[in-house]
Amino acid sequence: MGDALKRPSNLAWMVVLVAFIALSVANVLLLSSCSSESDEQTEQSQQSTQQQQTSEVQQTEQASEATVTQTEQDATASNGSATSNNGIDYLVLVNKTHELDPNWVNEIELVEATNQRGNTVVVESEALAAFEQMQEELASELAPLNATIDLNSCYRSREKQQEIVDTFTVDYGEDYVEQYVAQAGHSEHETGLALDVIPIVDGVELLTNDEMLAQTELWDIVHNTMPKYGFILRYLPDQEAITGYQYEPWHLRYVGTPAAQKIADSGLTLEEYLGEA
Numbered sequence: 039m040g041d042a043l044k045r046p047s048n049l050a051w052m053v054v055l056v057a058f059i060a061l062s063v064a065n066v067l068l069l070s071s072c073s074s075e076s077d078e079q080t081e082q083s084q085q086s087t088q089q090q091q092t093s094e095v096q097q098t099e100q101a102s103e104a105t106v107t108q109t110e111q112d113a114t115a116s117n118g119s120a121t122s123n124n125g126i127d128y129l130v131l132v133n134k135t136h137e138l139d140p141n142w143v144n145e146i147e148l149v150e151a152t153n154q155r156g157n158t159v160v161v162e163s164e165a166l167a168a169f170e171q172m173q174e175e176l177a178s179e180l181a182p183l184n185a186t187i188d189l190n191s192c193y194r195s196r197e198k199q200q201e202i203v204d205t206f207t208v209d210y211g212e213d214y215v216e217q218y219v220a221q222a223g224h225s226e227h228e229t230g231l232a233l234d235v236i237p238i239v240d241g242v243e244l245l246t247n248d249e250m251l252a253q254t255e256l257w258d259i260v261h262n263t264m265p266k267y268g269f270i271l272r273y274l275p276d277q278e279a280i281t282g283y284q285y286e287p288w289h290l291r292y293v294g295t296p297a298a299q300k301i302a303d304s305g306l307t308l309e310e311y312l313g314e315a
Contacts (some may be wrong), residue, residue, distance in 0.1 A: 060246065079146075128268075128294040130229060131312055134282040137223045140196070148230050154238065160193040160242045162230035165268075165292035169233060172267040176208070179259050184240050190288070191234040194227040196260060218283070224274065231292040235260075250288055253269045257287040265302040270295045280315050 051135050062147050126146055132138045147163040151170075161169070172185065180186055194202075200222040226232035237244045237253050245252050270289035273283045291308070293301065301311050309315040 039192060081109065089278060110244055122125075126162075126164075128164075128231065128292060129297060129308075129312065130231075131308060131314055132224060132226045132229055133309065134220070134224055136314070138225075138228050140223070142229065143195070146230055148193055151181045151189065155188070155243070159191070160230070161188045161189070161191070161233065162292070164294075165231050165233065168267045169290075170268065172264055172269065176260060176263060181257060183256055183259075185253075185256050186238050187235045187256075188243075189233060190236045190240055192227065192232065193230040193293060194225065199223075201223045226289075226291060233290045233292070235288050235290060237288075253287075261287070261302075264290060265298040266295065268298045269294050270298050270301045270308065274307055279305050280309050 044310040053195075093258065125278065130138070130142070142271075148160050149163045149166055150158050150160055150271065151166055152158055169189070177186055199220065203215060203219055203221060206219050220226070227234075237250060237256050239256070265269070269290045269292055271287065272289050273286040275283050278284050295309070301308065304311060
C-alpha cells in the first residue's frame with residue numbers, strides 16, 4: 039500500500055477552490071480593465087473624429103463665405119469698376135429722382151478745352167482725355183461722310199443749371215421745362231461726365247435737334263465706336279419712362295471701361311444696369 043495514491047484532504051480542496059476563484063476574479067478584473075481602456079480609446083477616437091469633422095465643416099464654411107464674398111466682388115466688377123483709381127464713381131446716377139451730391143464738384147478734376155468754334159468747354163479730366171482719343175478715331179471713320187463731331191456743352195454748375203431752368207420756364211413754360219430740362223442738382227452736366235456733341239457735316243455745324251436727329255448714319259458710327267473709350271448713350275430711344283428724357287443721340291455719358299462696353303452690349307439704360315429702374 040506504500041505506493042498507492044492518497045486522497046487529498048478537504049482542506050486541500052478548499053485551498054484549490056479559493057485559488058481558482060481568485061484567479062477567475064483576477065481575469066474578470068483584467069477583462070473589465072481592458073474593456074474600459076478600449077471604450078475610453080473608442081470615445082477619444084470618436085471625439086477626435088468629431089473635432090476633425092467640425093474643423094472640416096468650419097473650413098468649408100469659411101471657404102464658402104470667402105467664395106460668396108469674392109462672387110459679390112466679381113459681380114460688382116462685372117458691372118464695371120464703380121470707383122476708378124482716382125476715387126471717382128464714374129457710374130454715379132443722376133436723374134430726376136437721384137440728386138447729385140453737392141460736394142461732387144470738389145472731388146473731381148475739371149479741365150478746360152477749346153472746341154473747333156473757339157469756345158471754351160469744361161470737362162472732367164479723364165472724360166476729356168477719352169473723348170479726344172475717340173475723336174481721333176472718328177476722324178477717319180466719319181471721313182466718308184465728310185463729317186466729324188465736336189464738343190458743344192459739357193460741365194455746368196448747379197447755379198448755371200438753375201439759370202437755364204428759370205430762363206426756359208419764362209420762355210417756354212413749366213410743362214416744357216418738366217419734360218426737357220433737368221432741375222438744378224439733377225442734371226448730368228453737373229457731373230462733368232456728360233458731353234453734348236454736335237455733328238459737323240460738309241463744314242457746317244448742325245445745331246438744331248431736327249438737324250442732328252437726321253444724321254442716323256453718323257450716329258450709328260459714333261455709338262458703335264464710343265463704348266471702347268468709356269462712353270455710353272445715356273438717353274436711349276423709347277426709354278423715356280426709365281431715363282426721364284427722350285432719345286438724344288448727341289448726349290454722351292462717360293462711365294469708364296469696361297463698364298461702357300458691358301452697358302452697350304446689354305442694351306440697358308444706366309438705370310436698369312445699376313438696378314435703379
